Amino acid sequence: MTDTAEVVIIGGGIVGSSVAYHLAEAGCTDVLIVEREEQQGMGSTGKSAGGVRAQFATPINIQMSLYSLKVFAQFAELTGGHTADYRAHGYLFIATTPRHLDSLRANRRIQNQYGVNNVEAISRETILEMVPQLYGEDILGGNFCPTDGFVDPNSVMSGFAARARELGVKTWLNTQVTGIEVESGRIKTVQTSRGTIATRQVVNAAGAWAQAIGRMVGVEIPVTPWRRQIVNTQPFDVLPNPLPMVIDMSNGFHFRRDGSGILMAWPDPDDQPQFTTRFDPDFIEEILIRAVKRVPCLVDAEVNPRRCWAGLYEVSPDHHAIIGVVPGVEGLVLVNGFSGHGVMHSPAAGRLAAEFVLGKERFLDASPLSLTRFAEGKLLQETAVL
Ligand SMILES: Cc1cc2nc3c(=O)[nH]c(=O)nc-3n(C[C@H](O)[C@H](O)[C@H](O)COP(=O)(O)OP(=O)(O)OC[C@H]3O[C@@H](n4cnc5c(N)ncnc54)[C@H](O)[C@@H]3O)c2cc1C
DSSP: OOEEOSEEEEOOSHHHHHHHHHHHHTTOOOEEEEOSSSSTTTTTGGGOOOEEOOOOSSHHHHHHHHHHHHHHHTHHHHHTSOOOOOBOOOEEEEEOSHHHHHHHHHHHHHHHHTTOOOOEEEOHHHHHHHOTTSOOTTOOEEEEETTOEEOOHHHHHHHHHHHHHHTTOEEEOSOOEEEEEEETTEEEEEEETTEEEEOSEEEEOOGGGHHHHHHTTTOOOOOEEEEEEEEEBSOOOSSOSSOOEEEETTTOOEEEEETTEEEEEOOOTTOOBOOOOOOOTHHHHHHHHHHHHHOGGGGGOOBOGGGOEEEEEEEOTTSSOEEEEOTTSBTEEEEEOOTTOTTTTHHHHHHHHHHHHHTOOOSSOOGGGOTHHHHHTOOOOOSOOO
């Protein structure tokens, strides 16, 4: 038997859930989310550090963040009482080289130009007042934005999904998409482990697995999976509470509070694209070397082995999302390649994808995020990548 849906969303993570929410709120409720896991959030969403920020270097990332931060701040009103657990504890970027200080200055200028008016340039002294435990001899200055901070990714995903369900959206769990049939250049059906779905619209929200979905219709989506690892400590009260996300620009090490412990991350430059989500215990020593260099008191922190994990970034060649339609495959909309920013950009991405599906005018110009930019050599340049 063939089921039908006006729109099929492949992937029930935070992005697929946001697309469903935005479609349903726009009145399109004959929507089916197909998720292969037994519950939503088992892909990258459940592995995220939950950081949200407007401190980016490109207009499109800044605009996506501004919209998304507003949604997080009003999440309960928008979703009928669900929480995003948005905590505006700030992001503090720390520069130790003139080059990084210059890039913070340039970013501030562009952030101001696009409406982020509360990013402050701060001195070493102010930084050390905020976080006195930092090693500060080499710090030249930094940028701080107090409305950056954190959300709870699972809560945001569940809130979007619950509201979408209330409006009529359906979800199939434990269901793998195995193929997509295209006839005369137009989507016709989606094949799944649970049967065929007749549909004319498909949204690829498959996260780090987006490329495999593209190949089902002969489209190359340049998204590669990169393992990212998180290490948490046991309760540690030596650092301030609350604490912003602190980013050491010299090596990308960053940390924040996670409850009573400290959450630490570091992009290992030796990692290669891979689908593994196995946590590597050797990573603990690697990250602690960077941690203790910047925050000497962390030498006394005990790692909580039950709170160390790995997940996947879904990385595009220019570290920007890929959102929009696909020339030659009518009815396919991509919402992929967030390169580690998919939680913070999920509200804006969901709205844009819904607008593409419905053929509506976009609330912001999404053309810089088109798939065709790679073939046309119009890659974007983001310096504030973590
Ligand atoms: C360690 C770590 C830290 C991070 N920190 C941050 C952060 O601080 N801030 C931030 O904004 N982002 C962060 N991210 C990135 C963020 O988690 C992702 O960008 C975001 O979760 C992407 O959401 P998604 O819904 O697109 O993908 P996912 O959550 O991966 O969802 C995709 C879903 O598609 C499903 N799927 C795939 N293929 C199929 C198929 N064939 N059939 C059916 N279902 C399928 C998968 O099972 C999965 O559930 C972090 C990521 C990691 C790993």
